[in-house]
Amino acid sequence: MQMMRELAPTGIAVAEIDGMTIHSFLGEQRNSGKAKTIKPGDLKLEKEWRLVEYLLLDEM
Helix, strand or coil, rough: CCCEEEEEECCHHHHHHCEEEEEECCCCCCCCCCCCCCCCCCHHHHHCCCCCEEEEEEEC
């Protein structure tokens, strides 16, 4: 698990920083038609965040 995650809003920006999209990291489905509610106890999301100490958001 990485201590720093690099996130960006688009695939092109992600390619520049070797990271992942914000939506992918949060588990959002593109064009799913309905918003996902993030609730306490979401074990998958908590596991992704557990060791993260630094979050870099690239808004190129």
